[in-house]
Amino acid sequence: MISIEKLSKEYGIGASRTVVLDNLDFQVATGEIFAVVGPSGAGKSTLAQCVNLLERPTSGSVIVNGENLSQLSEKQLRIARRRIGTIFQSDGLFSRRTAADNVALPLDYLGVTAAEKKKRVGELLDRVGLAEKAGHYPHQLSGGQRQRVGIARALALRPSILLSDEATSGLDPESTTAIVALLKELRDDLDLSILFITHEMDTVLQVADSVAKLDHGHIVESGSLVTLLRDANSALGQALRPRRGVEGAAAADSVWFVGYDAPDVRPDWVTALAAELSVPISVLGASIESVNGATVGHATIGIAGVDPQRVSAALGRLGLSARLDHMAPASATATVTATATATAAAAAAAAATATVTATVTTTLEHVA
């Protein structure tokens, strides 16, 4: 279990002062994989360096299993670092050491006996599936294999926390999937808390239990992955969904963005919705998948000539959260909760969006 409390990091003083991390708060529970996503420059690498104690935070605490590590002296810090294993971007292997010697590095620093070291390195390489590559140098290994060596090295001192700093960035999709699967296995076997820092949304979908989005040093949104994906109004949830182009709707359609809100959405909900509203439903885009054992889905649908309130209510009864994405001008009269973010749609429909937003906002104010 690792808790980050009111963590801030600033560089420089006076006019040149820049706040890189501003009052971050989050916990990674034992056995949890917590992903932090964000664009470059959001402060992800600074966060990583504060968590593995390479940088001292300006204020705030890093608490591992109840012990506050941010108050320690330089010497105590060196020992405390051993409780957090770090997997680095582009593996960070020593080019002149074999895979086995790279894994042994933290054990060398600690000064364990040769026999003990040999045994532990054997276990670790076996654990990451590289037992037969022990004598290979990094340049003789593939990117995925090198990162496995990096993982084995991070685990050498039996840490309870694993920090993955862009560990899969730069790997091909197959290697990324394999590394992610390995991390999940290790989490289950060793009861690790894993803080997974990345800019790759796809990888987050594969690996995370919870996600936080870091932007300009702030956590702008966070929550469990499934909750975020089910929430049609979550910006982070939307960013995590595979975004593909949506087929253009007919001019008279209202376009809805629908998310699976309940765990038991019936698979034939489109048919049920069409029957209830007595109109044809056009499916413009959809994706349904299983994430962490829960069904998560979203769809973009077009409905012609129905009062948006009725649509919203009918979708709610089916266990779906709905957001009116945009409406063709002809039917734009009703009041709905519409955060009119224009997704990729037909150009004509997109042009109409601005009008719709204005209308809806005005009407909502009247209602309020």
Add this chain to the structure above:
Amino acid sequence: MIRLNLTVPLGDIPALLLPALGDTLIMVGVVMAIVVLAGVPLGCLVHNLAPGGLFEHRVPYSVLSWAVSIGRSLPFLILMASIVPFTRLLTGTNIGIAAAVVPMAIAGIAFFTRIVENSLRGVPPTLVRVARASGASRLQIIRTAQLGEAVPSIIGGLTINTIAMIEYSAIAGTIGAGGIGYVAVTYGYQRFDHGVMIATILVLVALVASVQLIGDRLVRLTTHA
């Protein structure tokens, strides 16, 4: 047709050159031992006192860096002449092998300090972070993440440095240090003996070429990329 001026019979040249070669090897060997022993720690020190280093400290860094720069900027002949009192203090003489070793070592240490510093700068900085995150002490970081990874580059630099010292030993020969340089100056230059001159050139070329060959082989042997 060129007339060769031969004051020493060709058959006697080996007897003249071999002991001189021995002297050169001893001189360069002793100097290089001192250079490595002093240059490696100094190079590490300069690298890590510099901004971003392990014990970043502006004042000692500037002092050390300036001292090295001064040692590097003086032409060897001038350095050698200017430190004669110091040499005499240390060795009690200003001619011979012992006296040549002092200025050669000073020039060599300055040279090698820069080479080591430059080699350490070439190591990816991630490796220092990896070592720190793995619980390494600063000495362990220097040994493994800095020197350990820079070995091939340092050996390459050592080769260049050794060859420079062979050259310096010839310059030192002009003030009576002995060795190949001394023979080249006294027989080849002062007596215009073409035979000895050509022989010293051949010996020097062979010596430098073999140092380079050994250096290159060691670099290849220690590189794993």
